Amino acid sequence: MTAPVLPAADDVAVRLSALVRVPTVSSRVPEEVAGARFDELVALLETLYPHVHRVLERELVSRAPDVADGRSVQFRWRGTGGEEGERHPLVLMAHYDVVAVPGLPVPVDDVEAHAPGWSHPPFAGVVRDGAVWGRGTLDDKGALVVALEAVEALVAAGWTPPRDVYLSFGHNEETAGDGARTAVARLAERGIRPWLVLDEGGAVVQGAMPGVAAPTAVVGIAEKGILDLELSTRDDGGHASTPAANGATVRLARAITRIDDHPFPPRLSEPVRALLATLADHADGPMRRVFANAGRLAPVVARAFTRLGVEPNALVRTTVAVTQLEGSPGANVLAQTARANANVRILPGETVATVVARLTRVIDDPTITLRVVSGEDPSPVSPAAGPQWELVRTALAASYPDAVLTPYVQLGASDSRRYCAISDHVYRFSPFDLTTAQRASIHGVDEHVTVAALGRGVAFTAALLEAVPAPTAAAAPRP
The missing domain is CATH 3.30.70.360 (Alpha-Beta Plaits)
Structure with a gap:
């Protein structure tokens, strides 16, 4: 294989902007869900990430084949670890649905429409002042993009993981979470117990705790x-x-x-x-x-x-x-x-x-x-020690070398809680450095992620994948 070349952060921002412009708004009211928009985003991923779709196996996950509110998407990247690597994969999670914006109709027809209090139209995907602005940039299309960018670069370089890797992208995390629940059920039926699951959650923050000046990477070990x-x-x-x-x-x-x-x-x-x-x-x-x-x-x-x-x-x-x-x-x-x-x-x-x-x-x-x-009920508590935790530390060193890795309890609910039924190591971390204002913008006004943070997010994910250890048990060779 050749050395992977990670994409420029500006290019990552352009691709995130394109996804923000597809208003995949979740709602518990069926008439407010534009199923065609969800299908549009899934199709756009194939255009933006051709190497991922060429090598990884894609499965559309839903409770029934005729659902009209989109599909959760699960990619499987076959590793070299044989049966043991298949049974204990790494799972990277994100979701591509977003919450509504007050002041805009649901479903959203005009992505250039302005909303009260916003500096830019929430669904225009404006890239300005060193940031991508819009609903979903932080929750959670930004995390989805950096995962795909890292995998795209590694696949293009001919790299193959030592154990299977799944990319699990939910379509209704903001409402029912049925997509993630169904994805977990399918993995359980196949006897798969993920070695590590990583979903949205904490971030790299500064000044969040009194007396601590260093940036801290807070990783949810429970929610x-x-x-x-x-x-x-x-x-x-x-x-x-x-x-x-x-x-x-x-x-x-x-x-x-x-x-x-x-x-x-x-x-x-x-x-x-x-x-x-x-x-x-x-x-x-x-x-x-x-x-x-x-x-x-x-x-x-x-x-x-x-x-x-x-x-x-x-x-x-x-x-x-x-x-x-x-x-x-x-x-x-x-x-x-x-x-x-x-x-x-x-x-x-x-x-x-x-x-x-x-x-x-x-x-x-x-x-x-x-x-x-x-x-x-609250999720089980995952250990803040061991090889899975140290893998997160390794990836952090490659992207935020000054950050202190620390566990915490995640305040909001995520799709990752579904995976606690089949994995003992479920962590919640979005690989972005966020200000207090940015954290407040999630589900709020002026949601945005910096272009520089997107670049660091790709570096984090690529380092995480490249450092994944091979299965320790003897693995049967593939036929």
Whole structure:
């Protein structure tokens, strides 16, 4: 083989821009999903990455052959490791669906349309000021692109991995996650247990932890559970000119206020303890001692985190966000039913059942019904040590040599949680350096990734692939 030549970051940016211009917006409302756009993006990948499609085997994954909301795409790159390499592959994940942009219709017809607050049209894929701007640049088409760019370069150079590699790209991570669930089921049927799974998640950040000046590469070794909980109560209704005391909306508002007034107690979970232990050697001043003794000072440290900002607070407690409210259908009509949706992110060590039980106690109102709309417990915790973890460290050294590798608990849910059923080493890391503003732009306004970060992301992924160890067990030769 020849030495792989990684693409110029500017060229990577152009290809990411092309994908952003295909508005693959997810929705739980079937009429809002433009299936043709999803098919268009899958076809565009074949144009942009011909070597990948020439050598890797592609499989379109969905629950049924006639689904109209796109397909998850899974590529298999056959390695040289025989049966053992087939059974224990490396899996690189991403998803190509994106969330809607407030102010734009769904589905999106005009990719040049502007949206309130955005510096550039969200689906125009503008490359300007050293960045690619648009919905999906960070969540998660950017990660998809750097994975494909690295594989394209390695395939073009004639390189073959020592164990199988899968590229698993979901089409509905932002909604149901059925694509990833089906992909995992198919691998399980084939007796495959991935050696390592890497999906979106943490990033290279600076200033995220007090007293730590060095850039830190935070890699999720677990993710919080997720629960959508409906709170509802009923009443007789009637005309708004003759309201009764303590009506449905009042009781619902009181329940919400009680939840807000009684947050879950802060606690240092295993991943956060590992985070602080890792950063102790890199902290300055008194924080070095605090981090080093976090186990002994756990209650104090956990309480301190709740006062450091929304991200540190979310690291140490189960959070509840009331995201939707519904009452009367008319301005002069008393509500017969009042509803709210509480989106809960569950800290490792707690479960859907324990969360519902606590909220029931906090609300303390038998007229309020709590219904689990959907819920999943926190993921298992993957080890922050061993050959898989060291492989991530090796790739980081080639792309962000000054960054400190550290574990943490991922706050948001990802498709990777589906893979915990078949792999003990599931990590969550997007190989980009991100500012606080960029992290806030995910699902928000002015989402963008820098061109330089795209280049470093390709370098990270290529280094990861090139350093993948061969299977240790004796592998049967291929026929």
